[in-house]
Amino acid sequence: MPSISTRRLNQKGFTLIELLMALLLFSALLAFSTTYLTGSLNEARFLQTVERMKQVRQALLGDTLRRQGKVRSNFGYNGDIGALPAALGALSTNPSLPAWSVNAAARFALGWSGDYLGPANLGADFANDAWGTGFLYSAASTPPTLTSYGADRAAGGTGLNADLVLQMPATVRRSKVHGIIVANGAPFTGAAQVELNSANGSGGLSSTLVNVVAADKGHFVFTDVPQGVRSATVYVPTKAAATITVGPAVFTVDRPHYLINTKFFDVGTLVGPTNIEVAMEMVDYGISSNLINLFTTFERTRTPLDTNDYDGTSITYSFEIVATNSALLNSAINLVNSAGAAVGSITVPGLTNNPTRFRATFTPTAGSNDYRLQIPITLLLNQITITTGRILVSQVNATKTRIYVPLIGDTYGGFSAADNVAVDSTSSTAFTQGAPIDYSIWRKNLSRLSLATTTASPYTFVASLQGGNLGGTATAALFNRTTGLAVAGSAISKAGNGYALVQTNFSDAAANFADLSDYEVRIQSSSILQTASIARAGLYIRLEKLGRGESYYRVARSYSGTASPYFDAMRAFINPASFSNPMIANETVGFASTAGVNSFQLYDAGNNDAGTAGAVLAGSGLTLPAAKSRQRSGAFTITPGDRTLGRAVGNGAATTNLSSDTVIVQFNY
Structure with a gap:
C-alpha cells in the first residue's frame, strides 16, 4: 500500500493523460489563432490593395471630384497625354514625353505633368499590391485593366484569393464631342469646317478637321476624343479660304457624349466687312x-x-x-x-x-x-x-x-x-x-x-x-x-x-x-x-x-430655235475685283428637243462693249436636258475688266428652248 507522502506528491502533479489533453487543446488554440490572424491580415491587405488600385486609377484617369467651380479639373495622365501609358512606371517617371505646357494657339495645356501618383503617395509601392505581388496592367486590352491576383498570388481563386480586376472602359477615357454652329441663335445652314484640338496620345497636339454641309444644319461630331480640356474652331466656309473664323473655344470634355455650348459658335455675330x-x-x-x-x-x-x-x-x-x-x-x-x-x-x-x-x-x-x-x-x-x-x-x-x-x-x-x-x-x-x-x-x-x-x-x-x-x-x-x-x-x-x-x-x-x-x-x-x-x-x-x-447678272432671256445666236445685246461687265473672295458660276434654265445636243456657254469678250468677238470661258458651258430645269456650272474664272456675253450652241436640228442664263457671283465663298 502506498504511503501517505507518495499520494500527496501525486496529487500535486498532472497525469500523462492530462498533459496530452492540454497539448492537444493548445495546438487547437494555436491553429485557430494563426488562421484568424492570417485572415485578418489578408482582409487588411485586400482593403489596402483596393485603395491602391483606386489611386492608380486616379493617376491614370483623374479625380472626378476635383473641380474648379462646377467644372471637373483633373483628368490624370490620360487627359494630359491623350492616352493611357504603356506601363505604370510612366506615372512617376517621364518616359521622354513633352513636358506639360500651355499651347497658346489651342488655348489649353498638355504634356507630362507627373508625378501623377502625387507627393503624398511616394512611400507606397504602386507597382505592387499589398501582398507584394506586381500588378498586372494592360493598356492594350479591351478595356484596359489593372489586376491583383489576391492573397494566393495566383490567377483565379475565391474569397480573398480571388483576382481583383479594375476595368477602364472607353466611356471613362474617350468621348463623342458634338456641336452646333448657329447664326444669330438660329441653326447655321451654310458650309463650314470645324477643327478640334486635343492631346494626340504622346503629349503633343492633335488637330482634326470635319466638314459641315447645309443639310447638317450646323451639326458636327468628333469621335474618340480623349477626355479633358479641349478646344475647337469654326471656319466658314473652309479653313483654307475662311471669311469667318470663330474660336478656338475652350471646353471640358467630361462625359461619354459631350455637347459644346452653342454660344461658342455663333457665326452670325462675327462677320467682317x-x-x-x-x-x-x-x-x-x-x-x-x-x-x-x-x-x-x-x-x-x-x-x-x-x-x-x-x-x-x-x-x-x-x-x-x-x-x-x-x-x-x-x-x-x-x-x-x-x-x-x-x-x-x-x-x-x-x-x-x-x-x-x-x-x-x-x-x-x-x-x-x-x-x-x-x-x-x-x-x-x-x-x-x-x-x-x-x-x-x-x-x-x-x-x-x-x-x-x-x-x-x-x-x-x-x-x-x-x-x-x-x-x-x-x-x-x-x-x-x-x-x-x-x-x-x-x-x-x-x-x-x-x-x-x-x-x-x-x-x-x-x-x-x-x-x-x-x-x-x-x-x-x-x-x-x-x-x-x-x-x-x-x-x-x-x-x-x-x-x-x-x-x-x-x-x-x-x-x-x-x-x-x-x-x-x-x-x-x-x-x-x-x-x-x-x-x-x-x-x-x-x-x-x-x-x-450672291449677285445675279442675267446675260440671256427667252429664246427658242435651232441656230447658235450670240446674246451680245445682253452682255455684262462683271468684275471679280468688286467682290470679296468671289466664286463665279453659270446658271442656265431651259431644255432642248434632243437631250445632250445643244448647250449654252459664255464668252470672254475682252474690253469689247459691242460685237461678238471673244473666247469661250472654260468651265462655263452647260448642256441642255430634255425637260426644263435649272442647271449650275462649277466655278470658272472671269478676267477682271473683261466683258461677258453668252451664246446658245445648237446643232442646226435640235431646238434650243432657253428661258434664261445668269452669271452668278458668290462672294465670301
Missing part, C-alpha cells in the same frame, strides 16, 4: 423709242431701291444699258426717280447700230424710291432700242445689302415702244404660265445666303401687273415647282388696266418655302373674261453680316 456689287435687272421686255412722246418713261422698268439697304465705307450707284441708236444724233437715256426727276443719264451716240454696253454713275434719292428708264422721242419708230438695263450698287466694306433675282424675261432681241406690252398673259382663273419658256427658275439655298435677321420678312416679291378692262385683277405668286404650292404670303395683285409695280414681303419660314427647292412665278386672272398680264417680276433678298451671298 465685305466688298460686293449688286445687279438689279430692269428690263424684262426690251424698250424702244417712239415718234409721238417727247419722252417715254417706261413703267414696266420700275425698279425699287432703298439706300438704307446698303452700307459700307464707299457705295457707288450705277446704271448700265445695252442699246442701239440708228439716228444721226446722240440721244440721252435717263434714269428717273418716282417723281420723274432724272438722277442719271447715259448718252448713246448716233449711228450706234450694234448693241453696245454703256454705264454711268448716278446719285439716288435718299431712302426708298423707284427708278425707271426714260427714252427721248426719235424721228422714226424704234430708232433707239434698249434690250438690257440694270442698276448696280458697288459696296466696299459692307455689312448689309439687298440682292435681286430676275424671274421672267421676254424673247431675246424683242422690244417695244409701247408701255403696255406683256411678257406673258392669261385668262385662266387658276395659276398658270401662258408661255412657260419666259419664266426662269430660282433655287433657294440658304447655304449661299446670310439672311437679314433684323427684319422678320427678308424676302420681297415684286411684279409689274395689269388686270385688264372692267376691273379685272391680275395676281402673281411664287410657286414651289416640286409641290406645286404657292409660297404663303407671296401673292400680289393689280386690278384694272395699266401696269403698276406691286410687291409683298414674306419670311424665310413661310409655308411651302423649303430650302433647296426650286421656285417660279405663276399668274392668274380673276375672270376668264379678262386678260391678266405680267411685264416684269423678281425677288429681292435682304442680307446682313455678309458671311455669304
Whole structure:
C-alpha cells in the first residue's frame, strides 16, 4: 500500500493523460489563432490593395471630384497625354514625353505633368499590391485593366484569393464631342469646317478637321476624343479660304457624349466687312423709242431701291444699258426717280447700230424710291432700242445689302415702244404660265445666303401687273415647282388696266418655302373674261453680316430655235475685283428637243462693249436636258475688266428652248 507522502506528491502533479489533453487543446488554440490572424491580415491587405488600385486609377484617369467651380479639373495622365501609358512606371517617371505646357494657339495645356501618383503617395509601392505581388496592367486590352491576383498570388481563386480586376472602359477615357454652329441663335445652314484640338496620345497636339454641309444644319461630331480640356474652331466656309473664323473655344470634355455650348459658335455675330456689287435687272421686255412722246418713261422698268439697304465705307450707284441708236444724233437715256426727276443719264451716240454696253454713275434719292428708264422721242419708230438695263450698287466694306433675282424675261432681241406690252398673259382663273419658256427658275439655298435677321420678312416679291378692262385683277405668286404650292404670303395683285409695280414681303419660314427647292412665278386672272398680264417680276433678298451671298447678272432671256445666236445685246461687265473672295458660276434654265445636243456657254469678250468677238470661258458651258430645269456650272474664272456675253450652241436640228442664263457671283465663298 502506498504511503501517505507518495499520494500527496501525486496529487500535486498532472497525469500523462492530462498533459496530452492540454497539448492537444493548445495546438487547437494555436491553429485557430494563426488562421484568424492570417485572415485578418489578408482582409487588411485586400482593403489596402483596393485603395491602391483606386489611386492608380486616379493617376491614370483623374479625380472626378476635383473641380474648379462646377467644372471637373483633373483628368490624370490620360487627359494630359491623350492616352493611357504603356506601363505604370510612366506615372512617376517621364518616359521622354513633352513636358506639360500651355499651347497658346489651342488655348489649353498638355504634356507630362507627373508625378501623377502625387507627393503624398511616394512611400507606397504602386507597382505592387499589398501582398507584394506586381500588378498586372494592360493598356492594350479591351478595356484596359489593372489586376491583383489576391492573397494566393495566383490567377483565379475565391474569397480573398480571388483576382481583383479594375476595368477602364472607353466611356471613362474617350468621348463623342458634338456641336452646333448657329447664326444669330438660329441653326447655321451654310458650309463650314470645324477643327478640334486635343492631346494626340504622346503629349503633343492633335488637330482634326470635319466638314459641315447645309443639310447638317450646323451639326458636327468628333469621335474618340480623349477626355479633358479641349478646344475647337469654326471656319466658314473652309479653313483654307475662311471669311469667318470663330474660336478656338475652350471646353471640358467630361462625359461619354459631350455637347459644346452653342454660344461658342455663333457665326452670325462675327462677320467682317465685305466688298460686293449688286445687279438689279430692269428690263424684262426690251424698250424702244417712239415718234409721238417727247419722252417715254417706261413703267414696266420700275425698279425699287432703298439706300438704307446698303452700307459700307464707299457705295457707288450705277446704271448700265445695252442699246442701239440708228439716228444721226446722240440721244440721252435717263434714269428717273418716282417723281420723274432724272438722277442719271447715259448718252448713246448716233449711228450706234450694234448693241453696245454703256454705264454711268448716278446719285439716288435718299431712302426708298423707284427708278425707271426714260427714252427721248426719235424721228422714226424704234430708232433707239434698249434690250438690257440694270442698276448696280458697288459696296466696299459692307455689312448689309439687298440682292435681286430676275424671274421672267421676254424673247431675246424683242422690244417695244409701247408701255403696255406683256411678257406673258392669261385668262385662266387658276395659276398658270401662258408661255412657260419666259419664266426662269430660282433655287433657294440658304447655304449661299446670310439672311437679314433684323427684319422678320427678308424676302420681297415684286411684279409689274395689269388686270385688264372692267376691273379685272391680275395676281402673281411664287410657286414651289416640286409641290406645286404657292409660297404663303407671296401673292400680289393689280386690278384694272395699266401696269403698276406691286410687291409683298414674306419670311424665310413661310409655308411651302423649303430650302433647296426650286421656285417660279405663276399668274392668274380673276375672270376668264379678262386678260391678266405680267411685264416684269423678281425677288429681292435682304442680307446682313455678309458671311455669304450672291449677285445675279442675267446675260440671256427667252429664246427658242435651232441656230447658235450670240446674246451680245445682253452682255455684262462683271468684275471679280468688286467682290470679296468671289466664286463665279453659270446658271442656265431651259431644255432642248434632243437631250445632250445643244448647250449654252459664255464668252470672254475682252474690253469689247459691242460685237461678238471673244473666247469661250472654260468651265462655263452647260448642256441642255430634255425637260426644263435649272442647271449650275462649277466655278470658272472671269478676267477682271473683261466683258461677258453668252451664246446658245445648237446643232442646226435640235431646238434650243432657253428661258434664261445668269452669271452668278458668290462672294465670301
